[in-house]
Amino acid sequence: MKCMPQAKCSTGLILFPAFDWCISPTHPEREERLLYTKDQLIEEGLEDIENIQFFNPELADYRDIDRVHLCVPSAQNLLTDSHLISAGGAIRAARAVMEKDVEKSFAIVRPPGHHAMQTVFGDRGFCVVNIEAVMVEYIRKHYGVKKIAIIDTDCHHGDGTQDIFYNDPDTLFVSLHQDGRTLYPGSGFLGEKGGPAASGYTINLPLPPNTSEEGFDTVMERVILPMLEEFKPELIINSAGQDNHYTDPLTNMNFTAQGYARLNRLLSPDICVLEGGYSIEGALPYTNLGIILAMAGMDTSHVKEPDYYPGKFRQSSEVNRHIETICDQAMQLFRNRTGTATGKTAERTVMDRKRIFYDTAGFMVDETKIYHLCPECPGYTEIEASGNNTDLRAFCVPFNGCRSCQTRARDHFQRAPGGTSRRMVVLQDRIDDIYEVK
Structure with a gap:
């Protein structure tokens, strides 16, 4: 009898391709984004791996949306069922972890959400409802968790998530992304460091175009891991955008599936929620698989794109120095953080x-x-x-x-x-x- 592989860390997966929703049939944010991933996961036999469980998404309630957003004229008017199921998929991932069905979980869902701000007048950056933020406030409401770290690894700055938690010293929000001077939404600079009661709890790491695995490793080791060690969150959430990949049609970075797997191993998030990633065939099947296997504590050495080879992308010494400077400045902002407005300002x-x-x-x-x-x-x-x-x-x-x-x-x-x-x-x-x- 063949011995089936087993995940060292029990991992839950929620998959929702949103068959009935897209901005247009040829838009980068469409159902095919996840269909190739679904085929890859089946081909790799993930459904047969012990300690990997698939959960069905659930429908978020409008109360879950209104807890986070101010929708104009209303959440009922702006959201489709697919948006509610995407948010509900993130909530289901959280419940699986909080109720100890699994140790970690990954909501591989769409539509994405990290550009949706606290006020919502419509769709921006492919996002209407911020599914991570809805999940975070659901966790706080139903499970009493207070300190949460959100690490946004999407290539685009997570401006919506930043906006929602900007004045919250109990949320450490870190976004590593392509420099906003070269990419939508044009924000995410070091000076955006948090509101008056939470200065230093928002950390932006604007990376230069063509940053490769070396640059992401530097950021993880010199900034993100030390911050997490000091902040000591009760939960770590990865806003797991995958458009830093070298084949993504919308961005200009040089990350790989091996890089995503290594990042996830180092970060060790409790919950991942898919955000961007628009290389439907060339990246997502491999990057999603690498993240899942890393979460599950399994071997990721075989997860490689067809044209992958080590050392394909090398950073220049100039890019290395630039990233090191960003890391030093970010750590200084974090070390000078404040927890409340007490004594910090005379203004009311x-x-x-x-x-x-x-x-x-x-x-x-x-x-x-x-x-x-x-x-x-x-x-x-x-x-x-x-x-x-x-x-x-x-x-x-x-x-x-x-x-x-x-x-x-x-x-x-x-x-x-x-x-x-x-x-x-x-x-x-x-x-x-x-x-x-x-």
């Missing part, structure tokens, strides 16, 4: 303005965030946003807010003039899980 409020481009529909949103600071907690946030013929005013209480800030936010919400057909007024309270519109 801090204002942040930005313009958000919704590239799919081609409109702009003007947004102002007012951070109401507190010596006991991160404070609450007031948001005013205007775009696509709708205005939004919201008062948002974080999960780690204090009761005093919760009361102040509710009072401001109640005193605010009522909404109209073109103006929304919202209270989003993560402490008591309230989402109220007037």
Whole structure:
């Protein structure tokens, strides 16, 4: 009788290709992204490996969405079933780990989500709902986890995830990506280091085009692993974009399946959630397989693209020095981090303005965030946003807010003039899980 291979680390997989959703039939973000991966996993016999389990995704509830997002005019209006199932797939991956069905899990789902910000007026960067953020707040609500690290390895800056957790000192968000001066969304620079109550808890690593495995190894060893050792998160989540691959049609990097496997082995995330990756045949079947086998503690030496050979891509000494400088600056930002606004500023409020481009529909949103600071907690946030013929005013209480800030936010919400057909007024309270519109 043939002895079947066994995963050293029990690993759960959730696969959802979203057959009924795409931006267009020829768009890079379409169902074929995962169909080749599915065929590869079957061909490699993953369904027969002991300690690797496949779970069905579930449907996220609109309450799960509203806990994170301020959708204009509503989540019901903006989201399709595929978006709810993609978010539900991430939630199912979390439940599998939190309820100890498996030690690790990977939600291989689409549509992706890391460009979806706290305010959502439509589709931007192929994203409408931030599936990692929805999963994180689900974990916090249902399992009481507090300190979480999100490591975003997508080639594009995870601007939406950054926005959602920007003023949260209990979330360490690290994004390693191609320099925003050369790639969408044009953000993710070292100076974007967190809000007034969480400075140094957002770390961006803008890597130069043509960064190879050597550069990613440097970032892991000199920045990410030391940060995780010091931050000591209860959970590590990998926002597992795979468009750093050398065959990806949208980017300019030189990462490989072997590199992704090694990165995952070093990072050892509890949960992975697929983000980008648009080399449908040349990369995703190999990179997804490498990540899965690394999570499961299995041999990854055979996971190679047909044209792979060691040393195919060499970094110049100039690129090496540039990445080392970025690493040093990032570590300095992290070491100088602050946990609350206590004693750090004499101001009671801090204002942040930005313009958000919704590239799919081609409109702009003007947004102002007012951070109401507190010596006991991160404070609450007031948001005013205007775009696509709708205005939004919201008062948002974080999960780690204090009761005093919760009361102040509710009072401001109640005193605010009522909404109209073109103006929304919202209270989003993560402490008591309230989402109220007037």
